[in-house]
Structures are given as C-alpha cells and as structure tokens.
Amino acid sequence: MRSKKVFVLIALSTIASLLIAAVNNFSLQMKIENFSLKDYNGKEHSLSDYKDSKAIVIIFIATECPISNAYNARMENIYKNYSQKNIAFIGINSNKEESVSRIKEHAEEKGLTFTILKDEKNIIADKFEASFTPEAYILNNNFEILYHGRIDNSKNQSEVVSKDLENALNAILADKEVSKKETKAFGCTIKRI
Amino acid sequence: MKLYFFLLLFALFYFISSQNYVFAQNNKDITVKIINTDDLSAIINNSDLPLLINVWATWCTPCREEFPDLVKIGRSYGDKVRVVGISVDDSDVLNSKVIPFIKNQKADFEIYLLKVVESEDFINLLNKKWSGAIPATFIYDKDGNQKEMLIGKQSYESFEEAIKKVIE
Numbered sequence: 001m002r003s004k005k006v007f008v009l010i011a012l013s014t015i016a017s018l019l020i021a022a023v024n025n026f027s028l029q030m031k032i033e034n035f036s037l038k039d040y041n042g043k044e045h046s047l048s049d050y051k052d053s054k055a056i057v058i059i060f061i062a063t064e065c066p067i068s069n070a071y072n073a074r075m076e077n078i079y080k081n082y083s084q085k086n087i088a089f090i091g092i093n094s095n096k097e098e099s100v101s102r103i104k105e106h107a108e109e110k111g112l113t114f115t116i117l118k119d120e121k122n123i124i125a126d127k128f129e130a131s132f133t134p135e136a137y138i139l140n141n142n143f144e145i146l147y148h149g150r151i152d153n154s155k156n157q158s159e160v161v162s163k164d165l166e167n168a169l170n171a172i173l174a175d176k177e178v179s180k181k182e183t184k185a186f187g188c189t190i191k192r193i
Numbered sequence: 194m195k196l197y198f199f200l201l202l203f204a205l206f207y208f209i210s211s212q213n214y215v216f217a218q219n220n221k222d223i224t225v226k227i228i229n230t231d232d233l234s235a236i237i238n239n240s241d242l243p244l245l246i247n248v249w250a251t252w253c254t255p256c257r258e259e260f261p262d263l264v265k266i267g268r269s270y271g272d273k274v275r276v277v278g279i280s281v282d283d284s285d286v287l288n289s290k291v292i293p294f295i296k297n298q299k300a301d302f303e304i305y306l307l308k309v310v311e312s313e314d315f316i317n318l319l320n321k322k323w324s325g326a327i328p329a330t331f332i333y334d335k336d337g338n339q340k341e342m343l344i345g346k347q348s349y350e351s352f353e354e355a356i357k358k359v360i361e
Contacts, residue, residue, distance in 0.1 A: 066252040153312070184323075184325045185316075186248075188254075189346075
C-alpha cells in the first residue's frame, strides 16, 4: 500500500516537472515552416537549402536603422567565423520602405557578403513574429527555434559584455543546450505594409 | 579663498556627476535626468496621476515622427496624466542630439535619458511581452497597473484613446 503511494507521488512529481519544463520552453518550441525568398540578385533561396547545416542564423536587418547598421561589421564577422563551422547565415529585410536595389547598394557599401533576402509584404517577419532590427534567430536543421533575440547587449562594441548570439552558437556547436534562449534589446520597429 | 575654491570644485563635481541637463522651455524649467531601471520603477510606483511612458530615441524615425503628437498630448492632458518620455539614446549624445531635438520640438513634459549596461531589465520592467522595438508607449492607471502597450508610431488620436481608458 505504502509503495503504491510512493509510486503515485513519484509519478505526479515527474509529470509536474515535465509540465514545468514544457511551459518554460514553450515560447521557443516554435517551428518555422519552409519558405522561399529571393536575394537582392533575384536568386531564390529556400530554408530547406540549408538543411545540411548544423544550424541556421536568421537576422532581420535594415538599411536605414542605426542600430542594425551598428552591427554590420559584427554580423559579417559572425558570418565569416561560423560559416566555416557549418552554420548558415541569412539576413532578411522585411521593411516595406527598403527596396531590393537599396538593399543591394547597402550590402555593397557596408561590405555585407552574407545572403540577404527581401521579404516583400513582411510575410516571413510575420511568421517569425519578428518586430525589430536587428532581431536574430537560430534554427536547428528541423527549423525549430533554438535562440531568439539580440546579437549582443550593446550597439556600442566597447560596451559589449554578453555575446548572446555567439554564445548560443558555441553551445549548439558543442551539442549543448543553449542556456539563454531568449534575449532582448532596443531596436528599430520593422515597418510593415 | 581656499574654502570658496573647494566649494566651487564640489559644485562642479556635483553638476558633472548628477548628469542632469536643465534648460528653460515655454517658461518652464526642463530637466533631463539620466536614469536607470530602479529610477523607472520609482516613476511607475510613485505617480499620483495615471501615467504615460513613451520610450524613444533620436535615431528612431517613427519616434521622431510621433513626437509632436506626444507634445500635444502633454499639453492637452498634462493635468490628468503624467506624461514621461524616456530616451534610449547614448548618454554621450545628450547635448549634441537629445537636447536640441527636445528644444526643437518645444517639448515641456518630463523627459529622461536611460543609461544602463543591461537593457533587458528595463524592457521587462515595462512589459515582459515587449521585444524592445521602439517607439513604445505604456499607459498606467493611477494605481500603477499597466493598461495599454502601444508599439510603433502612434497618432494624437491613438494616444488620446489609450489615455481616456485610465482617466475616465
């Protein structure tokens, strides 16, 4: 009789722990459906093109947002460092006022060599529920969100104390769980249609 | 003489360390004080009136575009609602960008400049569901309960509609 009670208690506490864990991870269990967008040269890219990568970094960026622009060099560095480690890196511009030609010109001006896609009518920003630039996501190759938030804690490189995006990537490369899955920072609102 | 020198030095030190900028606008003394997250908490918890907090920056185009309507709201409803603007510009552009913008807008409501290493605490204190995208406006009733979160550029009418919910 007593052992039955103990069993029920253990079972209940296990269920409770699983429920708590599920609730804690709920916001980041979101899965993104495959999508296709064109880059600024008109070439189509699908998320499924990057399925062999260890992870996919997606950053919503802008041409005119001073915060996004403050991160241009840092984004390019992360792309260069982590693409060698089988991490895909994609920029998406969803701002209605920023044309494909301006995105191309901006990438050339700022030396951005990673893929930048144009999200006409902000359909993909809506799917991600992205609201600001620069807003970063890391997906696994099943397109589940492993990390969401900022690149680091400050637009001023000298004040950076927490490289959140890189920390998450390093954890993923080491097959560890991302400890800080969600972060926040000030950014420019994505201008939607 | 020595005493005067030390008093002057102390005053100068106090002026620099307090990092407040005071100027006259529309016959009112406007003080732009540098605040942190604890100061924000005090603002929210110690308001006798319903509260409107607008988070903005000079680098943010929609913030600049909605600012004139915020100034008008401050003048129309200033006796019923405490209107507070918090700039998230870098503190080193206070004199070169923030103050000239406030003067140009003839803003005469409470304005602060945020200086924190970690902006997440500030963002979460205002609303855990807020991503940090600006402009963002938060409306509180007189008991300090948040009633509205308005993200993105607002109009005079949308500010007014939100305010009316806490003053009527």
